[in-house]
Amino acid sequence: MPARNQAALDFLLTRRSRPAKAMTGPAPDKDQLLEILTAAARTPDHGKLEPWRFAVLSKPKLTELAALADTRSAALGYDAEKAAKGRRQFEDGQICVAVIEVQKPSDKIPAIEQTYSAGAACLALLNAGLAAGWGANWLTGWPSHDRTFVETGLGLHTNETLVGFVYFGTETSAPPERPRPNLDDIVTWL
Numbered sequence: 001m002p003a004r005n006q007a008a009l010d011f012l013l014t015r016r017s018r019p020a021k022a023m024t025g026p027a028p029d030k031d032q033l034l035e036i037l038t039a040a041a042r043t044p045d046h047g048k049l050e051p052w053r054f055a056v057l058s059k060p061k062l063t064e065l066a067a068l069a070d071t072r073s074a075a076l077g078y079d080a081e082k083a084a085k086g087r088r089q090f091e092d093g094q095i096c097v098a099v100i101e102v103q104k105p106s107d108k109i110p111a112i113e114q115t116y117s118a119g120a121a122c123l124a125l126l127n128a129g130l131a132a133g134w135g136a137n138w139l140t141g142w143p144s145h146d147r148t149f150v151e152t153g154l155g156l157h158t159n160e161t162l163v164g165f166v167y168f169g170t171e172t173s174a175p176p177e178r179p180r181p182n183l184d185d186i187v188t189w190l
Contacts, residue, residue, distance in 0.1 A: 045117050
């Protein structure tokens with residue numbers, strides 16, 4: 001039998017994101033965040049391309065992004081509810097890491113595998129934050145898909161896409177468990 005890491009398995013079997021709107025300070029400091037980022041950077045990466053990068057967004061940057069969300073939602077003609085939802089995640093956040101996919105030319109590694117690795121980096125970041133004891137939440141929303149927003153607010157280049165915003169903080173209450181997939185519906189044994 002292989003060596004079992006029961007603590008890691010128990011964590012994965014019970015992990016639950018913490019809603020960003022239910023988190024407050026304190027948030028991880030730089031050293032604590034570096035540990036979380038180091039764990040996330042161990043993401044599977046075919047060809048060692050590192051098809052992702054992390055941008056740490058401090059409270060002042062989040063405030064700036066909240067204002068940009070207001071500007072962009074007005075330019076896009078969004079209603080008040082959609083505009084507020086786009087702004088709120090930045091207003092309410094304590095600290096955030098933007099996970100950015102960086103497509104790199106490769107004859108061996110298809111673009112879709114680079115996308116998978118970037119998504120895996122986002123999940124690894126989320127899980128590392130939770131494992132370190134912080135509240136953590138992976139959000140996207142309309143700002144993450146608006147090219148003007150990500151290029152203006154985060155300086156993304158044409159070969160880059162925002163995978164998600166991962167927020168960290170102190171949870172104010174444990175979220176209730178939610179229904180999980182029924183394995184009989186999603187697993188095929190061949």
